[in-house]
Amino acid sequence: MxxxxxxxxxxxxxYTVYNTLQEKLNALMNGEVLFIKNFERNEGADVLVRLVDKKFTVTQISYDLRESENDPRYWITFNIGINDLSLFTAFKFEEDLFLNxxxxxxxxxxxxxxxxxxxxxxxxxxxxxxxxxxxxxxxxxxxxxxxxxxxxxxxxxxxx
Structure with a gap:
């Protein structure tokens, strides 16, 4: 017991949780970084997601939840599907909060x-x-x- x-x-x-697809898309469009728990199903890895404007607006992910001057966060362009955003729990990524x-x-x-x-x-x-x-x-x-x-x-x- x-x-x-x-x-x-x-x-x-x-923690700020985004529950709807619209909330998640708005957060990305407003420049926020999202934390998606267990996005990588094979390894259970958490990822960070952001939108960047290059020649086209694309999504990028990073597996680096911690960042330092000697070890900057590495971002890679990756296709995040609408279903991924809709189905996975997404949080507003706040550096200090996610160090817990x-x-x-x-x-x-x-x-x-x-x-x-x-x-x-x-x-x-x-x-x-x-x-x-x-x-x-x-x-x-x-x-x-x-x-x-x-x-x-x-x-x-x-x-x-």
């Missing part, structure tokens, strides 16, 4: 034992970071309004 997490000891991580080491992300499906002892699965709706230890995370779940669940109390749903 999951141990209750004291929500007053955690801070909500302010949380194991799960919004819209991930997890298995857990609810606080009343029932085995269940749910979708993560929010991610929280501990105020005391920045490497500890807790999650709000779609099917459980009882509170937050610690990262160690959740198991990745293998069918996701």
């Amino acid at each position: 999951a141990t209750p997490v004291d929500s007053s000891q955690y801070t909500l991580l302010p 080491t949380n194991k799960y992300m919004i819209n991930d499906i997890v298995n857990y034992i609810s606080q009343d002892g029932q085995a269940d699965s749910a979708v993560i709706t929010a991610v929280y970071q501990s105020n005391l230890d920045p490497n500890q995370y807790a999650y709000q779940l779609s099917r459980d309004s009882a509170g937050l669940y610690a990262e160690e109390d959740l198991i990745q749903n293998k069918y996701q």
Whole structure:
């Protein structure tokens, strides 16, 4: 059974999720970089997507989530389909926010034992970071309004 997490000891991580195709296209057209979780299905890799104006306006992707002066982000022109944008969860990429080491992300499906002892699965709706230890995370779940669940109390749903 999951141990209750004291929500007053955690801070909500302010991820911006784009839910509709229109929101995602508008974000790209406005020059934002999108983070798409598990875009690369074979390896489960996350990618960044942006639009650039060359001779034509094209999409580019990067697998480099971290960037430094010595190791700049590498972008490559890649065809991102409308269906890709429509079907995958996309976030506004904010450098500092995506440096966190949380194991799960919004819209991930997890298995857990609810606080009343029932085995269940749910979708993560929010991610929280501990105020005391920045490497500890807790999650709000779609099917459980009882509170937050610690990262160690959740198991990745293998069918996701």
